[in-house]
Amino acid sequence: MPIVDMPVEELYAYKGMNPCPADLDAFWDRSVSEMETLGTAFTLEEASFQTPQVGCYHLYFTGVNGARIHAKFLRPRHISAPMPALLVFHGYPGKSPDYAQLLAHVQAGFIVAAMDCRGQAGLSEDVGGVKGNTQCGQIIRGLEERRPEKLLYRDIFLDTAQLARILMAMPEVDETRVGAMGGSQGGGLTLACAALTPGLNRIAPTFPFLCDYRRVWDMDLDVNAYAELRSYFRSFDPRHEREEEIFTLLGYIDNQHLAHRIRAEVMMFTGLIDTICPPSTQFAAYNKILSPKRVVFYPDFGHEYLPEADDLALTFLMGMQSH
Secondary structure (H helix, E strand, O other): OOOOOOOHHHHOOOOOOOOOOOOHHHHHHHHHHHHHOOOOOOEEEEOOOOOOOEEEEEEEEEOHHHOEEEEEEEEEOOOOOOEEEEEEEOOOOOOOOOHHHHHHHHHOOOEEEEEOOOOOOOOOOOOOOOOOOOOOOOOOOOHHHOOHHHOHHHHHHHHHHHHHHHHHHOOOEEEEEEEEEEEOHHHHHHHHHHHHOOOOOEEEEEOOOOOOHHHHHHOOOOOHHHHHHHHHHHHHOOOOOOHHHHHHHHHOOOHHHHHHHOOOEEEEEEEOOOOOOOHHHHHHHHOOOOOOEEEEEEOOOOOOOOOOHHHHHHHHHHOOOOO
């Protein structure tokens, strides 16, 4: 099979290379506690797109640091008992799928919430408030503050977990049967959401982004989705004098270091010739997951549409059982 990274047997043994901050779990415990003080309040506005069987809405809530976060929200018009729910996360730096695309998930038996990441192409706000580069590059946003609390992806990770708690608190949702899925950035946010929401039941990340930044840099693949890593060093640390500090800071938002917190059952999808999110970076996170897990390989595919992956993911998610 084509190999651009590691043979499969080496992927299963790979443990990652980005440094892990010593206080990572304490940092995220504090961050989750801060987020949980915001509660589960939200507002709904009817969307212009509607169908006879499914109600479609704009859902808004206030996230950490006062940002207004938006998600597309869909539910059947007639609900007789609490239903499973599904969180859907989009790629970088896009926005949530169209309502029409999300209807298949409702047809599969889910209430659906598809979040817009703050500051990207959807309706969620990025309220700013940090020094340094803000033109583009959300991975590096906040690095110049030299404090993990200022990293933008810290807030985005918390947004996913807050939305999960909002869903779980809805009377029409069976809180024991809530899952998540997404590709690329959406795959990374699926992992982060599960790590910060122990009650998630099943998750289906596809070629997850936001994993093992130093490995990406070491492979000289800090281009495309990870190009901001190179631009940051070129602009702010051209001689790499702060290299260890910078990668350690990025370790706070590296899914491989959060993965041990995941309790959901996992089905991950990986293209073995992916040069955007290299397989080894994905496996740095996967190999640290302690809950039941499996990988579906696409040997001849990169960071692209994976045939039948959505069918397999939804079938897996539809198998969620009550705890």
